[in-house]
Amino acid sequence: MPMIRETIVTTADTDGRVHIAPLGLIAEDDGWIIAPFHPSATLDNLRAVPFAVANHTDDVRVFAGCLTGRRDWPTLACSGPVPRLADALSHSELAVTHVTEDEQRPRFHCRVVAIATHRPFAGFNRAQAAVVEAAILVSRLHMLPREQVEREIAHLEVIVGKTAGPAERQAWDWLVEKIRA
Ligand SMILES: Cc1cc2nc3c(=O)[nH]c(=O)nc-3n(C[C@H](O)[C@H](O)[C@H](O)COP(=O)(O)O)c2cc1C
Known part of the structure; x- marks a missing residue:
């Protein structure tokens, strides 16, 4: 691949x-x-x-x-x-x-x-990776079983809780709001 x-x-x-x-x-x-x-x-x-x-x-x-x-x-x-x-x-x-x-x-x-x-790469942040994964889930909500979405979001939420800054937290909240809706 x-x-x-x-x-x-x-x-x-x-x-x-x-x-x-x-x-x-x-x-x-x-x-x-x-x-x-x-x-x-x-x-x-x-x-x-x-x-x-x-x-x-x-x-x-x-x-x-x-x-x-x-x-x-x-x-x-x-x-x-x-x-x-x-x-x-x-x-x-x-x-x-x-x-x-x-x-x-x-x-x-x-x-x-x-x-x-334009600017230096500041290093990896797990919450950023978690938000990208959650965004992919949101883009596939119409294709994925509800329980798979819930399970993966619960896992990613732990990472966001431990490692997010304000921008990652805001991005996460937008995605969760959309999933809940
Ligand atoms: C990280 C990430 C990668 C994506 N990759 C693709 C892709 O390769 N092809 C695709 O059709 N949509 C992909 N999507 C979903 C699109 O972003 C989304 O469907 C978008 O609205 C595309 O439609 P548009 O060109 O009308 O905006 C991806 C979404 C995320 C969050």
Whole structure:
């Protein structure tokens, strides 16, 4: 299995409107594959404007926010047509080279056009990893049995309780609120 890196992907439509979504990028040689399930604004944007930015951030509120209706995060212009997250630690600008078509989940093969670092990586934090896992659970609520969600959330909650800072706690609360609803 190839390595998957969980990122915040920014894309844009032909009017320049930015869309922000968490996606797992699949490693392929020197590039990355973006694989959005139908229907998806990311997918529509990649067809219209075949560029994306992979944003690497330690602010897990962006992951939790995008899944709970909080998609409005500050962005900054890049050299290409798609902006990046203003708060990203680093980002990679991607250009789509070709598409492997699939009815459910087309794969957009991308090459890396530019990489930039903005702030230092401050080290691993278990609560951040727990929030990313919980965000993935929230994105699959419609497919997963309720008891599996409850079991995994209970496990992750212990980690958040022990290791979260204020941003991780807020992100966690947004996700739990959505699960409870
Ligand atoms: C860490 C993480 C990784 C995800 N990876 C994918 C992915 O590879 N493909 C996908 O379709 N959705 C993925 N999702 C779910 C999408 O973020 C979510 O469905 C999103 O709304 C995509 O739809 P959009 O492009 O319309 O925003 C992921 C969610 C999380 C939290």
